[in-house]
Amino acid sequence: MSSGVLRRQYTIPGDDLTAAGEASSSVKKLLVQLGVDPVAIKKTAIAMYEAEINAVIHANGGAADVFISKDSITIVIKDKGPGIADVNLALQEGYSTASDKIREMGFGAGMGLPNMKRYADELDIKTEVGKGTIVTLKVYF
Amino acid sequence: MKIIDIAKILNAEVLVETEEIQKEVYSICGSDLMSDVMAYVKENVVLLTGLVSPQVIRTAEMMDIKAVVFVRGKKLPPAVIDLAREKSVIVMSTNETMFTACGKLYSSGITGRGG
Numbered sequence: 001m002s003s004g005v006l007r008r009q010y011t012i013p014g015d016d017l018t019a020a021g022e023a024s025s026s027v028k029k030l031l032v033q034l035g036v037d038p039v040a041i042k043k044t045a046i047a048m049y050e051a052e053i054n055a056v057i058h059a060n061g062g063a064a065d066v067f068i069s070k071d072s073i074t075i076v077i078k079d080k081g082p083g084i085a086d087v088n089l090a091l092q093e094g095y096s097t098a099s100d101k102i103r104e105m106g107f108g109a110g111m112g113l114p115n116m117k118r119y120a121d122e123l124d125i126k127t128e129v130g131k132g133t134i135v136t137l138k139v140y141f
Numbered sequence: 142m143k144i145i146d147i148a149k150i151l152n153a154e155v156l157v158e159t160e161e162i163q164k165e166v167y168s169i170c171g172s173d174l175m176s177d178v179m180a181y182v183k184e185n186v187v188l189l190t191g192l193v194s195p196q197v198i199r200t201a202e203m204m205d206i207k208a209v210v211f212v213r214g215k216k217l218p219p220a221v222i223d224l225a226r227e228k229s230v231i232v233m234s235t236n237e238t239m240f241t242a243c244g245k246l247y248s249s250g251i252t253g254r255g256g
Contacts, residue, residue, distance in 0.1 A: 018220055021199035025228075028203065038205075045203040046179045053196075106192045106200070111176030118180065 006068040014061025024049040047119040083129040153235035175200040
């Protein structure tokens with residue numbers, strides 16, 4: 001960490017539902033190795049996993065850029081999916097546009113964005129319908 | 142209660158075992174919705190679910206859930222078992238329904254209070 005920031009990049013495959021969560025798993029492992037506080041690790045893992053699942057189920061995958069500094073982690077998840085028409089609505093618990101296929105995986109209960117908001121210390125969503133979504137999550141250690 | 146005791150109470154088959162099976166747990170989370178599981182943060186918890194998907198194991202990993210009990214005797218695909226082994230998550234299967242499994246564990250003393 002010569003520059004003080006550790007950077008990692010992950011591809012989130014869109015066609016492999018079994019692999020969904022692998023990027024979050026790698027980040028969790030890395031934070032454990034770095035000796036980060038377990039509560040911060042769990043908050044990061046859950047928030048990132050929900051964002052990763054969203055990229056897989058709604059946008060056919062995407063990419064995650066992860067920046068870890070001494071006192072925080074920032075995760076930027078980008079996709080080229082359909083975008084979110086109404087972010088405020090999507091942030092409400094229970095609101096979902098998920099298909100039956102997604103529900104069969106145990107998601108689509110309308111808790112994805114609310115969980116990200118719950119566990120990330122900072123959440124920023126930039127989205128454009130038809131172009132994609134960029135979710136930025138930050139957790140302080 | 143230890144995780145191994147849950148296996149006995151539910152007459153569950155242990156399909157993936159780790160040393161954590163001797164660990165004490167204080168809460169049970171029964172749900173088929175993984176995002177609801179993730180909204181429920183407690184320590185030393187066991188997950189009961191009727192959902193058969195690798196994402197159950199992923200959720201357990203993110204939540205530090207050491208054991209998952211699949212209810213209603215569902216057949217687990219090898220992908221679920223393999224992922225559980227890789228992530229060191231205990232996997233059990235019981236023929237009990239979700240309702241009966243939760244009831245048996247509650248009346249055995251796991252009430253979710255304390256711990």
